[in-house]
Amino acid sequence: MIFKKRIGIMGAMLEEIDGIIDLLASKKQQTIGMRTYFSGEINGVETTVVFSGWGKVAATATASVLILEFGVTEIIFTGVAGAIHPELTVGDIVLGKRLIQHDMDARPMIKQYEIPLLNKMFFETDNLRLAIATKAIKQLLVNRNLQETIPLHILDEFNISNPNFLLGDIASGDKFFSDNEQKNLLHCQLPSVLCVEMEGAAVAQTCFEHQIPFTVIRVISDTADDTSPVDFALFTQKVASVYSTQIIKYIYKDLLYSTYL
Ligand code: ADE
Numbered sequence: 001m002i003f004k005k006r007i008g009i010m011g012a013m014l015e016e017i018d019g020i021i022d023l024l025a026s027k028k029q030q031t032i033g034m035r036t037y038f039s040g041e042i043n044g045v046e047t048t049v050v051f052s053g054w055g056k057v058a059a060t061a062t063a064s065v066l067i068l069e070f071g072v073t074e075i076i077f078t079g080v081a082g083a084i085h086p087e088l089t090v091g092d093i094v095l096g097k098r099l100i101q102h103d104m105d106a107r108p109m110i111k112q113y114e115i116p117l118l119n120k121m122f123f124e125t126d127n128l129r130l131a132i133a134t135k136a137i138k139q140l141l142v143n144r145n146l147q148e149t150i151p152l153h154i155l156d157e158f159n160i161s162n163p164n165f166l167l168g169d170i171a172s173g174d175k176f177f178s179d180n181e182q183k184n185l186l187h188c189q190l191p192s193v194l195c196v197e198m199e200g201a202a203v204a205q206t207c208f209e210h211q212i213p214f215t216v217i218r219v220i221s222d223t224a225d226d227t228s229p230v231d232f233a234l235f236t237q238k239v240a241s242v243y244s245t246q247i248i249k250y251i252y253k254d255l256l257y258s259t260y261l
Helices: 014-023 056-068 127-141 145-149 152-157 180-189 200-209 228-238 240-257
Strands: 006-011 025-032 035-042 045-051 074-083 093-101 122-124 165-172 193-197 214-222
Touching: 006 014, 006 056, 014 045, 014 074, 014 228, 014 240, 035 056, 045 056, 056 074, 056 200, 074 200, 074 228, 074 240, 093 127, 093 193, 093 200, 122 200, 127 145, 127 165, 127 214, 127 240, 145 152, 145 240, 152 228, 165 200, 180 193, 193 214, 200 214, 214 228, 214 240, 228 240
Parallel strands: 006 045, 006 074, 074 214, 093 165, 165 193
Antiparallel strands: 025 035, 035 045, 074 193, 093 122, 093 214
């Protein structure tokens, strides 16, 4: 049987995926279960792009349709996140090495954070995807490529000059973090977590259960404290889409030459 690659790309904000939808050639769209799926080709690779909705249930439902209806062979999630690690700030990028659901708690039957029946807390991204995404993110961050894509006055508005890139753990759950207490509690309970969002670990679990690879890339939109509602809204409107679109472009540039196609 010939393995036909088809990539699913998900984003948690309409603003974030608009630029990626524009990359699709021979675009078609189909609505299923309150989501519109945009299919076409990027650099000759069959791709379906979709807005995930917010939260773990919405993301799981959307990822399942991507896998079962569109036959995607892997999923890339790009979106924003709130910083938990003290060194992260707005505009930095996190690539998820492991994904955990911070609101999963079936104690006393099983350990906190452990996924029932799966016997695991973390879902891991494979090394090949980590290498491809790392290369793409670094390409965006070197040689002032970001500054060439986003106007300087907008970068200044968010105090973005030399964004950091960190690889590590991402936590997901059905909660928007908007005060210091919540943030500190998560940091104490799960000290390896770099940032928090609402979908990644749900997509990771869905992919794990269907045995396909996943990649989660998050740009820090806020610091998950009392400033986060304002920073989050402005960042997603003005900046997030550019980051996501550029990273996807670099990933596909690499895919063309990569041996795993
Ligand atoms: N996504 C972006 N910012 C977030 C926050 N502060 N909490 C949860 N998800 C987020």
